[in-house]
Amino acid sequence: MFSGLSAFPLTPVSESALDEAAFVRLIERLVDAGVDSICALGSTGSYPYLTRAERARIARLAVEHAGPIPVMVGVGALRTRDVLDLVHDAQQAGVRGVLLAPVSYQLLLPDEVYGLYEAVSRSLSVPLCVYDNPRTTRFEFSDALHGRIARLPHVASIKIPAVPLDPDAARERVARLRAQIPAQVTIGVSGDASAAQGLLAGCEAWYSVVGGLFPRTALAITRAAQAGDARQAAQQSERLAPLWALYRQCGSVRVMAAAAEILGLAQAGCLPLPLRPLQAQARQELESVLAALQLG
Numbered sequence: 001m002f003s004g005l006s007a008f009p010l011t012p013v014s015e016s017a018l019d020e021a022a023f024v025r026l027i028e029r030l031v032d033a034g035v036d037s038i039c040a041l042g043s044t045g046s047y048p049y050l051t052r053a054e055r056a057r058i059a060r061l062a063v064e065h066a067g068p069i070p071v072m073v074g075v076g077a078l079r080t081r082d083v084l085d086l087v088h089d090a091q092q093a094g095v096r097g098v099l100l101a102p103v104s105y106q107l108l109l110p111d112e113v114y115g116l117y118e119a120v121s122r123s124l125s126v127p128l129c130v131y132d133n134p135r136t137t138r139f140e141f142s143d144a145l146h147g148r149i150a151r152l153p154h155v156a157s158i159k160i161p162a163v164p165l166d167p168d169a170a171r172e173r174v175a176r177l178r179a180q181i182p183a184q185v186t187i188g189v190s191g192d193a194s195a196a197q198g199l200l201a202g203c204e205a206w207y208s209v210v211g212g213l214f215p216r217t218a219l220a221i222t223r224a225a226q227a228g229d230a231r232q233a234a235q236q237s238e239r240l241a242p243l244w245a246l247y248r249q250c251g252s253v254r255v256m257a258a259a260a261e262i263l264g265l266a267q268a269g270c271l272p273l274p275l276r277p278l279q280a281q282a283r284q285e286l287e288s289v290l291a292a293l294q295l296g
Contacts (some may be wrong), residue, residue: 001070001096002129002157002186003204004036005222008258011045011058022266024113026212027065029265032249033215033296034207036222037125038066040097040133041074041249043136044209044253048103049272055086059093071098072129073206078105080119080281087123096157101131102139110145117149127156129188129207134161147180155185159207162191163198167230170201178202190253193244195288196237209252210243213259216296242289250282258283259290 009026012019025074029037040062041047041055059073074243075098079082083100090098100170102113106291130149132141146158160177163170177187188205189198195206199222211218224233246255253271258278260266269277278286 001037002127002188005077005129005206005211005215005217005218006037006039006072006188006207007035007040007215007218007268008044008066008207008209009268010037010266011041011047011211011252011259012257012260012266013046013272014267014269015273018050018057019267019270020057022260022270023058023061024065025265026159026260029063030212030215031065031067031069032063032105034292035069035211035219036073037070038062039072039074039207042099042131042207043101043255044212046253046275047074047276049275050269052078052085052089054083056089056093059065059095063094065087067113067140070096074101074131075120075130076101076103079101080116082233083116083120084123087120091125091189094270095126097127097129099129101133102137104139104205107127109138110142111279113139113141113192114145114148117152117155121152123153124154126154128154129159130155131159132161133159133190142208143177143180146177150181150185157186157188157205159188159205160198161201162194163201163203165194165197167197167201168199170197175196192240192247193237196221196233200228200233209247209256210240210295213256213263214295220224240293240295243295246282246286246289250278254278255286258286262287262290
């Protein structure tokens with residue numbers, strides 16, 4: 001499950017409840033498209049804003065409605081104790097893997113991050129994906145630390161940030177990490193704008209924001225890259241440049257939430273406060289982009 005397209009859907013919410021019907025619609029959309037895996041409660045899924053009970057419920061809904069498609073869920077939290085509780089809930093829900101970022105308020109030290117993964121690995125019966133997301137966590141993994149963590153039991157994949165757009169630099173980036181980790185641990189790229197380059201550079205998976213709402217579009221890029229068709233993969237990705245520009249301007253989760261609302265897949269105000277929807281001008285621009293691109 002740690003190769004190909006892993007789609008990261010939104011978790012639509014109001015201030016009073018989860019929008020379970022909307023979440024199920026998003027999962028069913030991914031199933032219909034035939035994504036390789038689904039990751040609920042990633043950063044696009046707003047996991048830090050939800051209670052333990054809400055997260056357990058989302059995990060159960062994802063597994064229930066994903067059919068044969070494997071489900072991974074995010075289990076990040078500030079305290080190791082809480083992470084272990086979330087791991088328990090996820091495994092009880094029947095997930096096939098967990099995604100863990102080193103969430104922090106105080107900046108974590110490398111040994112503290114290693115200790116987190118070591119403690120979690122002892123409690124797992126399913127594979128773990130290491131979530132390297134320095135823009136959110138403010139923690140910078142070294143390749144050496146990735147190598148130590150990748151040798152722990154149950155570690156199966158590493159989700160890295162965007163790779164350089166230059167093909168040679170992207171290959172060098174992936175090769176440096178690959179030299180530090182066991183052969184069975186996959187590398188997955190995030191950062192949608194550079195995903196095609198990451199896959200062509202040797203990443204086995206794309207952990208995708210856009211794939212959580214527009215899976216067929218993301219699958220076209222993924223399959224072209226997996227087939228070694230660099231030109232087609234690059235063209236498919238470059239076509240989405242206006243969407244990537246909105247990501248940079250407004251943040252990908254706000255863009256995907258607004259897109260879900262525009263498509264009628266989620267109610268207005270589907271992000272947890274204090275996150276706010278796109279302002280009028282950005283939303284109008286997104287509507288124009290969606291009309292022009294005809295994403296699926």
